[in-house]
Amino acid sequence: MRYLKKFLIIVVSVLFTLNLSAQSTPEADEDAFFIRRIFDTALTQGSCYDWLDYLTSRIGGRLSGSPQAAAAVEYTRQMLDSLQLDTVWLQPCQVPHWVRGEPEVVRIAESPMGTVKLNALALGNSVGSGEVGISAPVIEVKSLEEVERLGRSQIEGKIVFYNRPFDPTQLNTFAAYGGAVDQRGLGASRASKLGALAVLVRSMTNRSDDIPHTGALRYEEGVKPIPAVAVSTNDADLLSRLLKQGPVKVYLRTTCHFLKEETSYNVIGEIYGSEKPEELILVGGHLDSWDVGTGAHDDGAGCVHAMEVLHLLRRLDYRPKRTIRCVLFMNEENGLRGARTYWQQSNDQAEYHLAAIESDRGGFTPRGFTVDGHEEVFIDKFKQVIAWLPLLEPYGLGLSKGGSGADIGGLKDQKGLLFGFEPDSQRYFDYHHTPIDGFDVVNKRELELGAASIASLVYLLDKYGLD
Amino acid sequence: MRYLKKFLIIVVSVLFTLNLSAQSTPEADEDAFFIRRIFDTALTQGSCYDWLDYLTSRIGGRLSGSPQAAAAVEYTRQMLDSLQLDTVWLQPCQVPHWVRGEPEVVRIAESPMGTVKLNALALGNSVGSGEVGISAPVIEVKSLEEVERLGRSQIEGKIVFYNRPFDPTQLNTFAAYGGAVDQRGLGASRASKLGALAVLVRSMTNRSDDIPHTGALRYEEGVKPIPAVAVSTNDADLLSRLLKQGPVKVYLRTTCHFLKEETSYNVIGEIYGSEKPEELILVGGHLDSWDVGTGAHDDGAGCVHAMEVLHLLRRLDYRPKRTIRCVLFMNEENGLRGARTYWQQSNDQAEYHLAAIESDRGGFTPRGFTVDGHEEVFIDKFKQVIAWLPLLEPYGLGLSKGGSGADIGGLKDQKGLLFGFEPDSQRYFDYHHTPIDGFDVVNKRELELGAASIASLVYLLDKYGLD
Numbered sequence A, B: 001m002r003y004l005k006k007f008l009i010i011v012v013s014v015l016f017t018l019n020l021s022a023q024s025t026p027e028a029d030e031d032a033f034f035i036r037r038i039f040d041t042a043l044t045q046g047s048c049y050d051w052l053d054y055l056t057s058r059i060g061g062r063l064s065g066s067p068q069a070a071a072a073v074e075y076t077r078q079m080l081d082s083l084q085l086d087t088v089w090l091q092p093c094q095v096p097h098w099v100r101g102e103p104e105v106v107r108i109a110e111s112p113m114g115t116v117k118l119n120a121l122a123l124g125n126s127v128g129s130g131e132v133g134i135s136a137p138v139i140e141v142k143s144l145e146e147v148e149r150l151g152r153s154q155i156e157g158k159i160v161f162y163n164r165p166f167d168p169t170q171l172n173t174f175a176a177y178g179g180a181v182d183q184r185g186l187g188a189s190r191a192s193k194l195g196a197l198a199v200l201v202r203s204m205t206n207r208s209d210d211i212p213h214t215g216a217l218r219y220e221e222g223v224k225p226i227p228a229v230a231v232s233t234n235d236a237d238l239l240s241r242l243l244k245q246g247p248v249k250v251y252l253r254t255t256c257h258f259l260k261e262e263t264s265y266n267v268i269g270e271i272y273g274s275e276k277p278e279e280l281i282l283v284g285g286h287l288d289s290w291d292v293g294t295g296a297h298d299d300g301a302g303c304v305h306a307m308e309v310l311h312l313l314r315r316l317d318y319r320p321k322r323t324i325r326c327v328l329f330m331n332e333e334n335g336l337r338g339a340r341t342y343w344q345q346s347n348d349q350a351e352y353h354l355a356a357i358e359s360d361r362g363g364f365t366p367r368g369f370t371v372d373g374h375e376e377v378f379i380d381k382f383k384q385v386i387a388w389l390p391l392l393e394p395y396g397l398g399l400s401k402g403g404s405g406a407d408i409g410g411l412k413d414q415k416g417l418l419f420g421f422e423p424d425s426q427r428y429f430d431y432h433h434t435p436i437d438g439f440d441v442v443n444k445r446e447l448e449l450g451a452a453s454i455a456s457l458v459y460l461l462d463k464y465g466l467d
Helices: A002-023 A025-045 A048-059 A067-081 A144-155 A173-178 A182-193 A233-245 A296-315 A337-348 A378-386 A389-395 A409-414 A444-464 B002-023 B025-045 B048-059 B067-081 B144-155 B173-178 B182-193 B233-245 B296-315 B337-348 B378-386 B389-395 B409-414 B444-464
Strands: A087-099 A105-110 A120-122 A134-141 A159-162 A198-202 A228-231 A249-253 A257-271 A276-286 A322-329 A352-358 A366-373 A398-401 A417-423 B087-099 B105-110 B120-122 B134-141 B159-162 B198-202 B228-231 B249-253 B257-271 B276-286 B322-329 B352-358 B366-373 B398-401 B417-423
Touching: A025 A296, A025 A389, A025 A444, A048 A067, A048 A296, A048 A444, A067 A087, A067 A257, A067 A296, A087 A337, A134 A144, A134 A198, A134 A233, A144 A182, A159 A182, A159 A233, A159 A249, A182 A198, A182 A228, A198 A233, A198 A249, A228 A233, A257 A296, A257 A337, A276 A296, A276 A444, A296 A322, A296 A444, A322 A337, A322 A444, A337 A409, A352 A409, A352 A444, A366 A378, A366 A409, A366 A444, A378 A398, A378 A417, A389 A398, A389 A444, A409 A417, A417 A444, B025 B296, B025 B389, B025 B444, B048 B067, B048 B296, B048 B444, B067 B087, B067 B257, B067 B296, B087 B337, B134 B144, B134 B198, B134 B233, B144 B182, B159 B182, B159 B233, B159 B249, B182 B198, B182 B228, B198 B233, B198 B249, B228 B233, B257 B296, B257 B337, B276 B296, B276 B444, B296 B322, B296 B444, B322 B337, B322 B444, B337 B409, B352 B409, B352 B444, B366 B378, B366 B409, B366 B444, B378 B398, B378 B417, B389 B398, B389 B444, B409 B417, B417 B444
Parallel strands: A134 A159, A159 A198, A198 A228, A276 A322, A276 A352, A352 A417, A366 A398, B134 B159, B159 B198, B198 B228, B276 B322, B276 B352, B352 B417, B366 B398
Antiparallel strands: A087 A257, A105 A249, A120 A228, A134 A249, A257 A322, A366 A417, B087 B257, B105 B249, B120 B228, B134 B249, B257 B322, B366 B417
């Protein structure tokens, strides 16, 4: 089916193109020329790599409510200010302030091979274990459904160990992530309902290594919150092997907790449209990151992509017809408060986002965009965008139907198109939510090509609009 | 023009596909299904990553004539033996044995900012400087033509510093490499003809860093060989800045030299064809590497790609109609002796390579194949291959006209098709010919996807042949 769909997209694109190019070759040449200039400028006069260096190496991890998140707001506001935009402003929002506390202690306390220290990180939003920690027998499961099936008799008083790995045959690693992440998000709630004391979750990655991956959980309504930690894939495999040999008890101690909420901000910069300023084209990423690592691919890359789009258009003296707005969202990782605030204010003011593009899949070599939209308008508008494929394909960019980004999903009812920037996905989950997501694992050219790709799409959206 | 060409390829592919799929949908479904199995198997039961670990981390750099090159011959022969092929054999060839000698000493000896040690590596095949080294004034040039233009009066008695950088606007970094590498290959010869004492060459990379990149030079007939070293891009920039401020003298001492030639081998394994065994489909890489680093991307990746193709076909119980031959060539880096031996014996025996595919652009995410061939047959055969695009595109694979690989170029007169496996190029020249081209910079999934991509093309070539 995927194969057929891809094929049809190619056919459609060619038919559209034959039509387009027959009618307007000088136009297409002008577009090709301008897009070439965007790429040349990004690769020779870009700022995104230096911005990312500052944001990651000098400011660091930017968890919502942290001093570093505040510094990131200030830094990116200053950088946007330096671009001579028409306006730069901060949109306040209240954010949760979760802190990890003391380093997690997680170890196998009893097993056929004795005690073993595990590489672990508390999941974001998790409660702590209390000062003395928790020690209990471990039961391994592969899914939320299995917990349900096992029932209270098997689960009560245990530490539930979720160990369903990524499906390695998924070509796009985000599909593998999507197939596993319910364990991290809801595993604690479902185990708690049946009397579990805590949960361990296999890290969300394809790799076999010793690096634990944090990430958010959500406690469902009315559930008693229990502690949850991620363990590295190597340690998950070890634990699973030991459980086949005999009973295993794990001890864990975490002191993570919430402090009081803080006021933080979405950082916003705009170039006003000269003809249709009321039609908005949004480019964005999220400014917050996890506390471990420095959030280089997730999502420092997306922020500097969005900033670079405005920078490139300015560098090229491009005067947009429509308003181009860069939004650096706060609190995507553990609350989405910045995005919700943005959606509400935008809808209250009856704004129209002709298009919104989010970059939140890392700073790798661009492969294209996923496109989403309200069902009433999607097919018609998607067809218009598909017609631009011949301009994008020389840069290795495709277009496919698919989800856009967490921060822009709430704009769908405005009936524009929502785009997710799609770079190569193979390495993303090597780094995602870990201590090694740092500046050194971002390649300068790959990052720059991403900014140029997004700017090219913005140029076409601005020039032609979407009927 | 590139844009137009890409567009035409898409049109052609769709027209062919409409035709193909109208006539034989079950066939196409069978092909799609088998290719999916190839990818699934590569991603779950592949051996290439472990083989590469051994070849790089345990054997190491494999310069022709070195003990490590001999170990690599032995190791890969054993691994091919373990695959239950129809035959595995070693094809002897004589190879040069160049050694680097003592660590290079290269420093700015006089300049407006005093003395500075430079990060440098002798170029492969270079002569040494003699025990006492060479000290001389430096003159910076941007091209071989500039040296010609300056003439003997400016060049004699000097150290010539070639400093034309990569063109960063080239999307494919191999195009940038192609635009700069004449300085490394022929810079010493052209400077020597006009009386230069030695040359410095800016490292062949897009990056700004402190890592020198070695690589081969060639002394032209009748030229007095002079020493040549690569300096890191940061040091090249420094040297250039200093030269703008005043005279600069550099001291260099290298002790590199040739030992006597050694007998080495191409390592070859085959699965015999069941219907047309005389039609050969070759998959190959080169087994030798530079002495610095461990040749992981260049070209350990290509070797294990080629081996994995046979492994995957065996795993899937595929009985080829045609003979599938894996060739690990010796001495690509500084002589091409293995390839030349192979071509001669193949032509002498009137073999017919229906197709040859080389992987020598690293183990990154696959983007497709470049295709080359004898002008008498190219267009006809290329059209047949283009018809397979709908089967390859779901895996992100395209096909474009372009050079194949150094080790297979000499098979062109057999009038089959020559393919170069084309992975994403952005990071290749971060590592190429440097101490950091090691196992840790290869991603497991990216490597596996490459092997699966090549195996898929081999499957189609074997099943359908080329008329």
